[in-house]
Amino acid sequence: MNVRPHALLGTSALAAVRAQCESAVATWCRDWGVDASAFTVTCQRAWEQPAAPAWRGSLQSGAETMWLGWDNELRGALQRLLFPPDRQVGPHAGVAAMAAAGASAALDALAAVLGRALLDNEVPFAGDAADVSPALRQQASGAVLVEIRLERHACRCLLDYASVQRLAGSAAATAAPLAAVDLRDLLGGQPVRLAVTAGSANVGLGSLLSLAPGDVIRLDTLADEPLAVTGPDGATLLRGYLGTCQQQLALDIVAGDQSSGVAA
Structure with a gap:
Protein backbone atom coordinates (compact mmCIF):
# COMPACT_ATOMS: atom_id res chain seq x y z
CA MET A 1 0.00 0.00 0.00
CA ALA A 173 3.69 18.96 14.64
CA THR A 174 1.51 16.30 13.12
CA ALA A 175 -1.90 15.42 14.48
CA ALA A 176 -2.51 12.10 16.18
CA PRO A 177 -3.33 9.25 13.79
CA LEU A 178 -7.00 8.80 13.08
CA ALA A 179 -8.78 5.90 14.72
CA ALA A 180 -9.35 2.80 12.63
CA VAL A 181 -12.55 2.92 10.57
CA ASP A 182 -14.72 -0.02 9.58
CA LEU A 183 -15.23 0.75 5.90
CA ARG A 184 -18.03 -1.82 5.60
CA ASP A 185 -20.08 0.01 8.25
CA LEU A 186 -19.13 3.43 6.93
CA LEU A 187 -19.93 2.77 3.27
CA GLY A 188 -22.41 -0.06 3.59
CA GLY A 189 -25.42 2.18 2.96
CA GLN A 190 -24.01 3.93 -0.11
CA PRO A 191 -25.80 3.00 -3.37
CA VAL A 192 -23.66 1.67 -6.22
CA ARG A 193 -24.97 1.26 -9.77
CA LEU A 194 -23.97 -2.07 -11.32
CA ALA A 195 -24.11 -3.04 -14.99
CA VAL A 196 -24.67 -6.54 -16.36
CA THR A 197 -22.97 -7.14 -19.71
CA ALA A 198 -24.89 -9.62 -21.85
CA GLY A 199 -22.33 -9.59 -24.66
CA SER A 200 -21.30 -7.72 -27.76
CA ALA A 201 -21.41 -8.22 -31.52
CA ASN A 202 -19.71 -6.88 -34.63
CA VAL A 203 -22.22 -5.90 -37.30
CA GLY A 204 -21.44 -4.39 -40.67
CA LEU A 205 -22.91 -0.97 -41.31
CA GLY A 206 -24.83 -2.23 -44.34
CA SER A 207 -26.32 -5.11 -42.33
CA LEU A 208 -27.16 -2.74 -39.48
CA LEU A 209 -29.12 -0.43 -41.80
CA SER A 210 -31.07 -3.38 -43.22
CA LEU A 211 -32.11 -4.93 -39.90
CA ALA A 212 -35.82 -5.57 -39.46
CA PRO A 213 -38.03 -6.92 -36.65
CA GLY A 214 -37.46 -10.63 -36.26
CA ASP A 215 -33.81 -10.58 -37.30
CA VAL A 216 -31.35 -12.14 -34.89
CA ILE A 217 -27.95 -10.73 -33.85
CA ARG A 218 -25.60 -13.33 -32.41
CA LEU A 219 -23.58 -12.15 -29.41
CA ASP A 220 -20.06 -13.25 -28.52
CA THR A 221 -21.31 -14.79 -25.24
CA LEU A 222 -22.16 -18.47 -25.00
CA ALA A 223 -25.62 -19.33 -23.71
CA ASP A 224 -24.22 -21.32 -20.77
CA GLU A 225 -21.58 -18.72 -19.89
CA PRO A 226 -22.18 -16.53 -16.81
CA LEU A 227 -22.56 -12.80 -17.44
CA ALA A 228 -20.23 -10.21 -15.98
CA VAL A 229 -21.40 -7.68 -13.38
CA THR A 230 -19.23 -4.53 -13.55
CA GLY A 231 -18.83 -1.65 -11.13
CA PRO A 232 -18.74 2.10 -11.86
CA ASP A 233 -15.12 1.87 -13.02
CA GLY A 234 -15.85 -0.96 -15.45
CA ALA A 235 -14.06 -3.63 -13.43
CA THR A 236 -15.77 -7.02 -13.19
CA LEU A 237 -17.12 -7.59 -9.68
CA LEU A 238 -19.25 -10.72 -9.98
CA ARG A 239 -20.65 -13.19 -12.49
CA GLY A 240 -24.06 -14.79 -12.71
CA TYR A 241 -26.92 -16.09 -14.86
CA LEU A 242 -29.99 -14.16 -15.93
CA GLY A 243 -33.28 -15.17 -14.35
CA THR A 244 -36.48 -13.59 -13.02
CA CYS A 245 -37.61 -12.43 -9.60
CA GLN A 246 -41.04 -10.93 -8.90
CA GLN A 247 -41.69 -10.42 -12.62
CA GLN A 248 -38.39 -8.58 -13.16
CA LEU A 249 -35.12 -9.66 -14.66
CA ALA A 250 -32.66 -10.80 -12.01
CA LEU A 251 -29.20 -12.24 -11.79
CA ASP A 252 -28.37 -15.50 -10.06
CA ILE A 253 -24.85 -14.97 -8.72
CA VAL A 254 -22.40 -17.77 -9.34
CA ALA A 255 -21.41 -19.24 -5.97
CA GLY A 256 -17.81 -18.71 -4.93
CA ASP A 257 -17.00 -16.21 -7.68
CA GLN A 258 -14.46 -13.61 -6.54
CA SER A 259 -13.52 -11.85 -9.78
CA SER A 260 -12.47 -8.63 -8.02
CA GLY A 261 -12.30 -9.63 -4.40
CA VAL A 262 -16.09 -9.49 -3.82
CA ALA A 263 -17.27 -12.70 -2.21
CA ALA A 264 -20.43 -14.14 -3.74
Whole structure:
Protein backbone atom coordinates (compact mmCIF):
# COMPACT_ATOMS: atom_id res chain seq x y z
CA MET A 1 0.00 0.00 0.00
CA ASN A 2 1.37 3.41 -1.00
CA VAL A 3 1.18 6.13 1.65
CA ARG A 4 2.34 9.75 1.77
CA PRO A 5 2.17 12.59 4.32
CA HIS A 6 -1.03 14.61 4.55
CA ALA A 7 0.17 17.87 6.12
CA LEU A 8 -1.93 20.99 5.64
CA LEU A 9 0.72 23.26 7.30
CA GLY A 10 -0.55 26.23 9.30
CA THR A 11 0.67 29.79 8.99
CA SER A 12 2.96 29.36 12.01
CA ALA A 13 4.88 26.60 10.22
CA LEU A 14 5.25 28.76 7.10
CA ALA A 15 6.39 31.71 9.21
CA ALA A 16 9.05 29.57 10.90
CA VAL A 17 10.48 28.45 7.56
CA ARG A 18 10.38 32.01 6.19
CA ALA A 19 12.23 33.32 9.26
CA GLN A 20 15.03 30.81 8.71
CA CYS A 21 15.30 31.84 5.07
CA GLU A 22 15.24 35.57 5.88
CA SER A 23 18.06 35.06 8.37
CA ALA A 24 20.12 33.25 5.71
CA VAL A 25 19.55 36.03 3.17
CA ALA A 26 20.50 38.67 5.74
CA THR A 27 23.74 36.82 6.45
CA TRP A 28 24.53 36.64 2.74
CA CYS A 29 23.78 40.37 2.32
CA ARG A 30 26.19 41.26 5.13
CA ASP A 31 28.91 39.07 3.62
CA TRP A 32 28.53 40.68 0.19
CA GLY A 33 27.90 44.23 1.36
CA VAL A 34 24.46 44.72 -0.18
CA ASP A 35 21.24 46.13 1.21
CA ALA A 36 18.95 43.36 2.52
CA SER A 37 15.90 45.54 1.82
CA ALA A 38 16.44 44.90 -1.89
CA PHE A 39 15.19 41.33 -1.33
CA THR A 40 11.74 40.04 -0.38
CA VAL A 41 11.16 36.55 0.97
CA THR A 42 7.84 34.74 0.63
CA CYS A 43 6.87 31.26 1.77
CA GLN A 44 3.90 29.21 0.65
CA ARG A 45 2.68 25.64 0.48
CA ALA A 46 4.15 23.96 -2.58
CA TRP A 47 0.75 22.88 -3.94
CA GLU A 48 -0.45 26.49 -3.99
CA GLN A 49 2.11 27.41 -6.68
CA PRO A 50 0.39 26.99 -10.07
CA ALA A 51 3.51 26.56 -12.22
CA ALA A 52 6.60 24.47 -11.51
CA PRO A 53 9.80 26.51 -11.95
CA ALA A 54 12.90 25.14 -13.62
CA TRP A 55 15.17 23.57 -10.99
CA ARG A 56 18.95 23.95 -11.22
CA GLY A 57 19.82 21.20 -8.79
CA SER A 58 19.27 19.77 -5.34
CA LEU A 59 20.99 19.29 -1.99
CA GLN A 60 20.49 16.36 0.37
CA SER A 61 21.10 15.82 4.05
CA GLY A 62 20.05 12.42 5.28
CA ALA A 63 16.37 11.95 4.48
CA GLU A 64 15.89 15.67 3.69
CA THR A 65 16.09 17.22 0.24
CA MET A 66 16.04 20.82 -1.00
CA TRP A 67 15.75 21.87 -4.63
CA LEU A 68 17.05 25.20 -5.93
CA GLY A 69 16.18 27.14 -9.05
CA TRP A 70 16.27 30.71 -10.35
CA ASP A 71 15.37 32.85 -13.33
CA ASN A 72 17.94 33.20 -16.08
CA GLU A 73 17.94 36.98 -15.51
CA LEU A 74 18.65 36.77 -11.78
CA ARG A 75 22.40 36.73 -12.32
CA GLY A 76 22.18 40.01 -14.24
CA ALA A 77 20.08 41.58 -11.49
CA LEU A 78 22.69 40.55 -8.93
CA GLN A 79 25.42 42.06 -11.10
CA ARG A 80 23.58 45.38 -11.25
CA LEU A 81 23.12 45.30 -7.47
CA LEU A 82 26.74 44.47 -6.70
CA PHE A 83 28.32 46.56 -9.45
CA PRO A 84 25.98 49.45 -10.31
CA PRO A 85 26.95 51.12 -13.60
CA ASP A 86 28.80 54.43 -13.47
CA ARG A 87 27.18 56.70 -16.05
CA GLN A 88 30.08 59.18 -15.95
CA VAL A 89 32.88 56.72 -16.49
CA GLY A 90 32.56 53.93 -19.02
CA PRO A 91 33.78 50.43 -18.10
CA HIS A 92 37.40 49.61 -18.73
CA ALA A 93 38.35 46.55 -20.68
CA GLY A 94 37.72 43.42 -18.64
CA VAL A 95 35.63 45.13 -15.97
CA ALA A 96 32.33 43.76 -17.33
CA ALA A 97 33.72 40.23 -17.33
CA MET A 98 34.89 40.63 -13.73
CA ALA A 99 31.46 41.92 -12.68
CA ALA A 100 29.75 38.94 -14.33
CA ALA A 101 32.12 36.55 -12.59
CA GLY A 102 31.45 38.30 -9.27
CA ALA A 103 27.69 37.95 -9.75
CA SER A 104 28.10 34.23 -10.49
CA ALA A 105 30.17 33.80 -7.34
CA ALA A 106 27.55 35.69 -5.32
CA LEU A 107 24.78 33.45 -6.64
CA ASP A 108 26.78 30.33 -5.78
CA ALA A 109 27.37 31.76 -2.29
CA LEU A 110 23.64 32.41 -1.86
CA ALA A 111 22.89 28.78 -2.76
CA ALA A 112 25.50 27.62 -0.24
CA VAL A 113 24.10 29.85 2.52
CA LEU A 114 20.59 28.55 1.89
CA GLY A 115 21.86 24.97 1.99
CA ARG A 116 23.51 25.53 5.37
CA ALA A 117 20.57 27.40 6.87
CA LEU A 118 17.66 25.36 5.55
CA LEU A 119 19.21 21.92 5.16
CA ASP A 120 22.21 22.02 7.53
CA ASN A 121 24.32 20.89 4.58
CA GLU A 122 27.92 21.99 4.00
CA VAL A 123 28.19 20.32 0.57
CA PRO A 124 28.65 22.92 -2.21
CA PHE A 125 25.66 23.29 -4.48
CA ALA A 126 26.15 21.62 -7.89
CA GLY A 127 24.13 23.02 -10.76
CA ASP A 128 22.83 19.74 -12.15
CA ALA A 129 19.33 19.32 -13.53
CA ALA A 130 17.03 18.00 -10.80
CA ASP A 131 13.75 16.12 -11.07
CA VAL A 132 11.13 16.89 -8.45
CA SER A 133 8.62 14.21 -7.54
CA PRO A 134 5.07 15.23 -8.61
CA ALA A 135 3.91 14.07 -5.16
CA LEU A 136 5.51 17.19 -3.61
CA ARG A 137 3.05 19.38 -5.53
CA GLN A 138 0.00 17.37 -4.53
CA GLN A 139 -2.50 18.73 -2.03
CA ALA A 140 -1.23 18.54 1.58
CA SER A 141 2.16 17.09 0.61
CA GLY A 142 3.84 19.03 3.43
CA ALA A 143 6.37 20.58 1.03
CA VAL A 144 7.09 24.32 1.13
CA LEU A 145 8.19 26.68 -1.65
CA VAL A 146 10.29 29.71 -0.68
CA GLU A 147 10.89 32.61 -3.08
CA ILE A 148 13.69 35.15 -2.64
CA ARG A 149 12.92 38.04 -5.00
CA LEU A 150 15.23 40.70 -6.36
CA GLU A 151 13.45 43.13 -8.69
CA ARG A 152 11.26 40.92 -10.91
CA HIS A 153 13.46 37.84 -10.56
CA ALA A 154 13.53 35.10 -7.95
CA CYS A 155 15.61 32.33 -6.43
CA ARG A 156 13.33 29.49 -5.36
CA CYS A 157 13.80 26.77 -2.74
CA LEU A 158 11.57 23.71 -2.51
CA LEU A 159 11.75 21.89 0.82
CA ASP A 160 10.31 18.43 1.41
CA TYR A 161 8.19 17.66 4.45
CA ALA A 162 11.09 16.23 6.48
CA SER A 163 12.95 19.55 6.17
CA VAL A 164 9.84 21.56 7.01
CA GLN A 165 9.24 19.50 10.14
CA ARG A 166 12.76 20.17 11.40
CA LEU A 167 12.72 23.89 10.59
CA ALA A 168 9.25 24.55 11.94
CA GLY A 169 9.63 22.38 15.05
CA SER A 170 6.44 22.26 17.09
CA ALA A 171 4.68 24.51 14.58
CA ALA A 172 4.65 21.61 12.12
CA ALA A 173 3.69 18.96 14.64
CA THR A 174 1.51 16.30 13.12
CA ALA A 175 -1.90 15.42 14.48
CA ALA A 176 -2.51 12.10 16.18
CA PRO A 177 -3.33 9.25 13.79
CA LEU A 178 -7.00 8.80 13.08
CA ALA A 179 -8.78 5.90 14.72
CA ALA A 180 -9.35 2.80 12.63
CA VAL A 181 -12.55 2.92 10.57
CA ASP A 182 -14.72 -0.02 9.58
CA LEU A 183 -15.23 0.75 5.90
CA ARG A 184 -18.03 -1.82 5.60
CA ASP A 185 -20.08 0.01 8.25
CA LEU A 186 -19.13 3.43 6.93
CA LEU A 187 -19.93 2.77 3.27
CA GLY A 188 -22.41 -0.06 3.59
CA GLY A 189 -25.42 2.18 2.96
CA GLN A 190 -24.01 3.93 -0.11
CA PRO A 191 -25.80 3.00 -3.37
CA VAL A 192 -23.66 1.67 -6.22
CA ARG A 193 -24.97 1.26 -9.77
CA LEU A 194 -23.97 -2.07 -11.32
CA ALA A 195 -24.11 -3.04 -14.99
CA VAL A 196 -24.67 -6.54 -16.36
CA THR A 197 -22.97 -7.14 -19.71
CA ALA A 198 -24.89 -9.62 -21.85
CA GLY A 199 -22.33 -9.59 -24.66
CA SER A 200 -21.30 -7.72 -27.76
CA ALA A 201 -21.41 -8.22 -31.52
CA ASN A 202 -19.71 -6.88 -34.63
CA VAL A 203 -22.22 -5.90 -37.30
CA GLY A 204 -21.44 -4.39 -40.67
CA LEU A 205 -22.91 -0.97 -41.31
CA GLY A 206 -24.83 -2.23 -44.34
CA SER A 207 -26.32 -5.11 -42.33
CA LEU A 208 -27.16 -2.74 -39.48
CA LEU A 209 -29.12 -0.43 -41.80
CA SER A 210 -31.07 -3.38 -43.22
CA LEU A 211 -32.11 -4.93 -39.90
CA ALA A 212 -35.82 -5.57 -39.46
CA PRO A 213 -38.03 -6.92 -36.65
CA GLY A 214 -37.46 -10.63 -36.26
CA ASP A 215 -33.81 -10.58 -37.30
CA VAL A 216 -31.35 -12.14 -34.89
CA ILE A 217 -27.95 -10.73 -33.85
CA ARG A 218 -25.60 -13.33 -32.41
CA LEU A 219 -23.58 -12.15 -29.41
CA ASP A 220 -20.06 -13.25 -28.52
CA THR A 221 -21.31 -14.79 -25.24
CA LEU A 222 -22.16 -18.47 -25.00
CA ALA A 223 -25.62 -19.33 -23.71
CA ASP A 224 -24.22 -21.32 -20.77
CA GLU A 225 -21.58 -18.72 -19.89
CA PRO A 226 -22.18 -16.53 -16.81
CA LEU A 227 -22.56 -12.80 -17.44
CA ALA A 228 -20.23 -10.21 -15.98
CA VAL A 229 -21.40 -7.68 -13.38
CA THR A 230 -19.23 -4.53 -13.55
CA GLY A 231 -18.83 -1.65 -11.13
CA PRO A 232 -18.74 2.10 -11.86
CA ASP A 233 -15.12 1.87 -13.02
CA GLY A 234 -15.85 -0.96 -15.45
CA ALA A 235 -14.06 -3.63 -13.43
CA THR A 236 -15.77 -7.02 -13.19
CA LEU A 237 -17.12 -7.59 -9.68
CA LEU A 238 -19.25 -10.72 -9.98
CA ARG A 239 -20.65 -13.19 -12.49
CA GLY A 240 -24.06 -14.79 -12.71
CA TYR A 241 -26.92 -16.09 -14.86
CA LEU A 242 -29.99 -14.16 -15.93
CA GLY A 243 -33.28 -15.17 -14.35
CA THR A 244 -36.48 -13.59 -13.02
CA CYS A 245 -37.61 -12.43 -9.60
CA GLN A 246 -41.04 -10.93 -8.90
CA GLN A 247 -41.69 -10.42 -12.62
CA GLN A 248 -38.39 -8.58 -13.16
CA LEU A 249 -35.12 -9.66 -14.66
CA ALA A 250 -32.66 -10.80 -12.01
CA LEU A 251 -29.20 -12.24 -11.79
CA ASP A 252 -28.37 -15.50 -10.06
CA ILE A 253 -24.85 -14.97 -8.72
CA VAL A 254 -22.40 -17.77 -9.34
CA ALA A 255 -21.41 -19.24 -5.97
CA GLY A 256 -17.81 -18.71 -4.93
CA ASP A 257 -17.00 -16.21 -7.68
CA GLN A 258 -14.46 -13.61 -6.54
CA SER A 259 -13.52 -11.85 -9.78
CA SER A 260 -12.47 -8.63 -8.02
CA GLY A 261 -12.30 -9.63 -4.40
CA VAL A 262 -16.09 -9.49 -3.82
CA ALA A 263 -17.27 -12.70 -2.21
CA ALA A 264 -20.43 -14.14 -3.74
